Amino acid sequence: MNEKVPLLKLENISKDFFGNKVLNDINLTIEQGEIIGLVGENGAGKSTMMNIIFGSNIIKDTGGYGGKIYLNGSEINFNSSFDALDAGIGMVHQEFSLIPGFTAYENIVFNREDTKYNFMVDIFGDRLSTLNRSKMKKRAEKAIKTLEVNVDINMLVNEMPVGHKQFTEIAREIDRKNTKILVLDEPTAVLTESEADILLKTIKKLSKKGISIIFISHRLKEILDISDKIVVLRDGELIKEVSPSDTSIHEISEWMVGRSLEKKEKKSIEERKFENIIFKTKKLWVDMPGETVRDVSLEIYEGEIFGIGGLAGQGKLGIANGIMGLYPAGGYVEFRGQELHLNDALTPLKKGLAFVSEDRRGVGLLLDEPIDLNIGFTAMNIQEKFIKKLFGGLLKWRDDESLQNIANEYINSLEIKCTSEKQKAKELSGGNQQKVCLAKSFALKPDLLFVSEPTRGIDVGAKQLVLDTLKKYNKEYGTTIIIASSELEELRSICDRISIVNEGKIAGILSPKDPIASFGELMVGNVSTDSKKVSNV
Numbered sequence: 001m002n003e004k005v006p007l008l009k010l011e012n013i014s015k016d017f018f019g020n021k022v023l024n025d026i027n028l029t030i031e032q033g034e035i036i037g038l039v040g041e042n043g044a045g046k047s048t049m050m051n052i053i054f055g056s057n058i059i060k061d062t063g064g065y066g067g068k069i070y071l072n073g074s075e076i077n078f079n080s081s082f083d084a085l086d087a088g089i090g091m092v093h094q095e096f097s098l099i100p101g102f103t104a105y106e107n108i109v110f111n112r113e114d115t116k117y118n119f120m121v122d123i124f125g126d127r128l129s130t131l132n133r134s135k136m137k138k139r140a141e142k143a144i145k146t147l148e149v150n151v152d153i154n155m156l157v158n159e160m161p162v163g164h165k166q167f168t169e170i171a172r173e174i175d176r177k178n179t180k181i182l183v184l185d186e187p188t189a190v191l192t193e194s195e196a197d198i199l200l201k202t203i204k205k206l207s208k209k210g211i212s213i214i215f216i217s218h219r220l221k222e223i224l225d226i227s228d229k230i231v232v233l234r235d236g237e238l239i240k241e242v243s244p245s246d247t248s249i250h251e252i253s254e255w256m257v258g259r260s261l262e263k264k265e266k267k268s269i270e271e272r273k274f275e276n277i278i279f280k281t282k283k284l285w286v287d288m289p290g291e292t293v294r295d296v297s298l299e300i301y302e303g304e305i306f307g308i309g310g311l312a313g314q315g316k317l318g319i320a321n322g323i324m325g326l327y328p329a330g331g332y333v334e335f336r337g338q339e340l341h342l343n344d345a346l347t348p349l350k351k352g353l354a355f356v357s358e359d360r361r362g363v364g365l366l367l368d369e370p371i372d373l374n375i376g377f378t379a380m381n382i383q384e385k386f387i388k389k390l391f392g393g394l395l396k397w398r399d400d401e402s403l404q405n406i407a408n409e410y411i412n413s414l415e416i417k418c419t420s421e422k423q424k425a426k427e428l429s430g431g432n433q434q435k436v437c438l439a440k441s442f443a444l445k446p447d448l449l450f451v452s453e454p455t456r457g458i459d460v461g462a463k464q465l466v467l468d469t470l471k472k473y474n475k476e477y478g479t480t481i482i483i484a485s486s487e488l489e490e491l492r493s494i495c496d497r498i499s500i501v502n503e504g505k506i507a508g509i510l511s512p513k514d515p516i517a518s519f520g521e522l523m524v525g526n527v528s529t530d531s532k533k534v535s536n537v
Ligand SMILES: Nc1ncnc2c1ncn2[C@@H]1O[C@H](COP(=O)(O)OP(=O)(O)OP(=O)(O)O)[C@@H](O)[C@H]1O
Pocket: 017, 022, 040, 041, 042, 043, 044, 045, 046, 047, 048, 049, 058, 062, 417, 418, 426, 427, 428, 429, 430, 431, 432, 457, 459
């Protein structure tokens, strides 16, 4: 009998990192054109499994893996990702692998550039061939067009907003002619809902063309909407394979965490009164690629949790980036009654402001350093915390014990999955790296904390934990918190007031109890409605 051979088959796959077992006896098959939705808590082993399929160096450099992988029935054993690409397996990693100083189109066709004939090639060989840029641009444009997004292919990658970087990465994979399997590791984490919708449609189209997709996401609704088969990993074990029509978000969440989850009643937010203005902006503008901040005037009360929402590119992320000196900014900003000088990244930190950026890997972590140093680093440098001094400060050295203590405090409270506080940041899973970034800002004990997209890349179970930790900080230390988020429900669950930014201006400020429709109206710039300004809840 002629048994049908699956496109890809994983047989008894296991992996440990220096004795720490992270994958155990995984068996999985993937058919041509099938979309597999891969889910699991932060640190469950999803990226590791994908790195094995993609032949990533990190697997080989850490002792390889156990078990066998078959592609079209033949065993494969990739020596590098180039072998995987040659075999038709592409991957878009959580962290971008684009070349920052190159344009989008150069990145999309990188290593597969078109060249022009010139006579020197006949004499000296291919090394003297010249690039056929117009052909390269046409190819890049075609790939971007497939995605139906508006990305400027001539823009340098380091000047792009994160969402556009993500589309550039995917366009690069689409441009490859031989792709059979595409692994997408949390591709929608950096996208807005509407951008994510576009991507999901593209994924469906690719699968119809016969390309198989392995799609990792913490947004379980997406997983249910798009997958042909949902695969749940927990603590390195494959614990469930299920069809989306036979399950629900709640059930998947329970398989992920391994226990039954109570359906939480929505708690109504207690109304709080605030007296003093701690922070003000007048006519703030910020020049950040992809983010329009034109004219933002705000007054923030000491001790409140203030939300900033709005559609992508309207300015919600640009505000904190400008104030914290990461992008050119102008206008007037005041903190505790004193003008705060803009275009300087050090002064805000010294004055008691802190920022957890949406681009956490870009500006957040010292990847080769251990967790404890990452958590304490900024506080050490800016506030001389975790430092021992002798002779009136003439002799200074690192206080390793207090660093360890603070790190362990956050490892426990934020449930950071790691082997110890000495594990290097680069060895943590994406979601756990993000928790380290939050801990780093908490260690500063700031008076005013800006947080952008606090739960991006965080699994369903840990989302609430992160929001609760923010609330706890606000309550215990009186920290004023300004949260920018594309998830309106997240803002409505913890903020005292929520502003909506539209076209670089504050369209209105609402109470979290206001109806969703009022937020929606402000998001599309309809300011003439009843959107009352909540000056103090
Ligand atoms: N290079 C490495 N060295 C040591 N341990 C590692 C390394 N890479 C990953 N790990 C460990 O393997 C485990 C699984 O990590 P992995 O990145 O596969 O998780 P994940 O399911 O993708 O999580 P997330 O949702 O947070 O991205 C984690 O405990 C992580 O610390």
